[in-house]
Amino acid sequence: MEKQNVTIYDVARESGVSMATVSRVLNGNSNVRQATKEKVLKVIDDLDYRPNAVARGLASKKTTTVGVIIPDVTDGYFSSLARGIDDIATMYKYNIILANSDDNPDKEASVLNTLLSKQVDGIIFMGNEINDDLRADFKRSDCPIVLAGSVDINNSVPSVNIDYADAVKNETERLIKNGNSRIAFASGSMKQDVNKEYRLKGYVSALENNGIKFDEKLVFETKGTYEDGYDLAERIINDKITAAVATNDELAAGILNGMTDRGVSVPQDFELFTSNNTKLAKMMRPQLSSITQPLYDIGAVAMRLLTKIMNKEEIDNRYVVLGYEIVERDSTK
């Protein structure tokens, strides 16, 4: 009836040693005679003893748990990162407390607080808008934090990303080479620095490098959903736009279907690049050309970086930029 009855004290008594010794064998401490170790191990097995991680956490001030703040697990981009995070965490014997924030600053702050009160050893943060309040909370927290697939324009926190500006610039230039001059920049929220400060600038610089005047009207800000993209297609058609760069895959999927459903042939009459290469990109017809981000790796590297920080190891580079590639599939010529 009772929960978790057998304690370290019980196995100490049963095996005729002190708690300290049991604790040592539990933690793989070297200074235990082989014979003693085996004796204790046997009792542990006999009693089906399972150490209480909460007590351990209190005593050692380490919980082997890290917090993961994610906008929405349902989003393919972030869930891929999360998977990389969890795999590496598991590899290093950490567990993950996962909390959805909906990119909502209040929820982020609140969740951050509860994670801290739960004494997590570190935090991986994913989110699209990092403002001064959040930065201040990070600083105050005195807890190792790493951003995964999320930019902080101030670089106030270690992070793992790709070069978003360069990637979009690259895409845009390919579109230009293919003969397009009216190229839309179909974006998620411009409140997000990744869009405003990186992707948009990459887009603009590609234009400038090729002598095309930047036209503000070709920048479309949306909330980034599939439906947004679908509706946007209409405006794209009306504006006689011949190509677009989308900042996320669901948005791109919407644009693509929106164009096709309205009778536009892709890529003959309209070319489209997207940015995340989630599974979706290959499932669309025509298949979406895209930046291929190493999503799993971004998460994995972020978690690995976090372990180093938690261990107070030497870090050579706190702002990791992973490589990306571009796959041209069937939504571009």
Add this chain to the structure above:
Amino acid sequence: MEKQNVTIYDVARESGVSMATVSRVLNGNSNVRQATKEKVLKVIDDLDYRPNAVARGLASKKTTTVGVIIPDVTDGYFSSLARGIDDIATMYKYNIILANSDDNPDKEASVLNTLLSKQVDGIIFMGNEINDDLRADFKRSDCPIVLAGSVDINNSVPSVNIDYADAVKNETERLIKNGNSRIAFASGSMKQDVNKEYRLKGYVSALENNGIKFDEKLVFETKGTYEDGYDLAERIINDKITAAVATNDELAAGILNGMTDRGVSVPQDFELFTSNNTKLAKMMRPQLSSITQPLYDIGAVAMRLLTKIMNKEEIDNRYVVLGYEIVERDSTK
């Protein structure tokens, strides 16, 4: 430099009361004079005190944390459930430790153990194969457990699902009404009871009700990936099959694209139903007809059920079956 310095003892001293009183105001206990309460609250605020949940967990034997075992966060079906789980968990002040299992029994067992050692108050389990070992582990754990979107043929654990057999039967019958007689059952692993014991039986019973002889050759077992579906299309064409029921959306997406890419018109020459109605279903062209499962709700209800069990409330129904619907989109006539 130091971590988490200010303790309940500090605020007790500063406000001139005992720890017990501080603890009371922290936990909203009624028996505290208003004046005392305010005094303490002020000190808490001044000192920026944040209760240590680990210590609290050790003392109270409650961690306000539940474990969530999930095959893969990256899978749209399960991540939707997870979202429902997290939202309700948050509502009830619980956090979630999320662990990926890849449907691998060893990982499941291992993860279950670490969750128990972390003293989670309860567990939500998602997984496609529940075998005797796992059932035994559940039983031994003496920890409230609820299955979400996952069937246990033995009903040894409370669960929340839809009636998978009925749903597939329903789909199959519609396909029959549309004039198909060679209907494929495109399934994920048959080791999964949801496929073998529920969906397949629904399929078979629809056939029988309509005087169509069950043909084993029309049952295609795969691992359920997009690629599996894509490849399967070839066999479907060769076998002169005119319709199919797929057990998950990615598989269906693969079949659909595989058929279309090979020149088959859907739904004119081939009809297709899928089972989960993830976002994907609407993004495909033609759009996939599907069972619409209330994924978010399944997660939410499972979590709600778990809170009741954790609180030892009276439960009227431990095996919740939510309703489903069928949307006919463009992959069926």
Add this chain to the structure above:
DNA sequence: AAACATATTGAAAGCGCTATGAAAACAAAC
């Protein structure tokens, strides 16, 4: 065999909080 170094073990003090029984403070009733 004495003297020292080293490898093993044990005792006990926390870690920061909750919860319990007893004491103190306050109120109402006599």
Add this chain to the structure above:
DNA sequence: GTTTGTTTTCATAGCGCTTTCAATATGTTT
């Protein structure tokens, strides 16, 4: 003013583990 009944508060004993520091056992060197 005393008694009785409530409220409010305190002191303190854990929760199950880690982690010194000191004690003991073992081994090595002369």
